[in-house]
Amino acid sequence: MFKNIHSKHRRFSETGFRYSGLESSRLENLTDAVFAFAITLLVIASEVPKTYVELQASMYDFIGFIACILMLLALWSNHATYFLKYGLQDKRTKTLNFLFLFVLLFYIYPLKYLFSYIGSVQLVNMLRNFGFTSDAYLIALEKARLAQLSVDDWADIMIRFGIGLLAMHSILFGFFQNAYRNRKLLKLNKLELFETKTSMIAFLMIICILSIAIVVIGGGYYSGYSGMIYLAIPISLVLLKKIRGKKMKALNVLKTKRKKEAKKNHLKIKVTSKEQNEASTSFSATSNVEAESISEVSVEAKRFDQDENFSSSKSETDQKK
Secondary structure, three states: HHHHHHHHOOEEEOOEEEEOOOOOOHHHHHHHHHHHHHHHHHHHHHOOOOOOOOOOHHHHHHHHHHHHHHHHHHHHHHHHHHHHHHOOOHHHHHHHHHHHHHHHHHHHHHHHHHHHHHHHHHHHHHHOOOOOOOOHHHHHHHHHOOOOOHHHHHHHHHHHHHHHHHHHHHHHHHHHHHHHHHHHHHHHOHOOOOOOHHOOOOHHHHHHHHHHHHHHOOOHHHHHHHHHHHHHHHHHHHHHHHHHHHHHHHHHHHHHHHHHHHHHHHHHHHHHHHHHHHHHHHHHHHHHHHHHHHHHOOOOOHHHHHHHHHHHHHHHHHHHH
């Protein structure tokens, strides 16, 4: 439905990319349903509060819930953008999409646990400095104490998180690589090829591998450094967007300049052909006038010859007589 509304208003992206997947497919509908189910799992994974104090205590997990939702929406946005731009339904796209959904569902519980734990612990520690002693705070503090992770647990969960995120980014990389592989089928122009190439972000996978390597080599004591590495992802994406925007703007300027030059050349050719037609028309008119004058002269010459013949024959007749 979203695509049907979208297609009525826009067939190009803000950067000038031509949309090839304006019509929704069953594959995309399935993916949207799985994303909706994953968000539902985030909600039902928490216990239903039985008292108002427990309801207040459950709010301490709100930061982790927001972080999970934002990450899922970012993945969904990349997936939706790919299908909107390219609209591929080949065998490789279907295989990658099924892998994407499998990893998503497997990844949702480690994601929920990690972000809920980090969010609630950080909030509890922050409120402790302000002297909070409410019943809801004490319940949240007790939950945070019971969920306290050991050094080995931190190493394990950071490895699980890194592997899941690495798998998701690898599959997204495969999506755009498949689009570039089918560039002739999609009839991508230079601007679209550049955008496709820059969408294959390999350094996101490198960041995940680096984070996993820190924990594997250093152990759980370095899990904090392993988590800090992921802060490079949003910073890198912002920088990439700015650099790509500048280059695409330059490509658009060059494209516009070439169009203007082609238009000027077309107009010159048109004017030249018009002048040639006019010249040929005037030449043909001159030729016709000259031909008419030559024909008139020839007619007069014939008449003169006839008069000469007649006068000579008359003189011969008179002499005979």
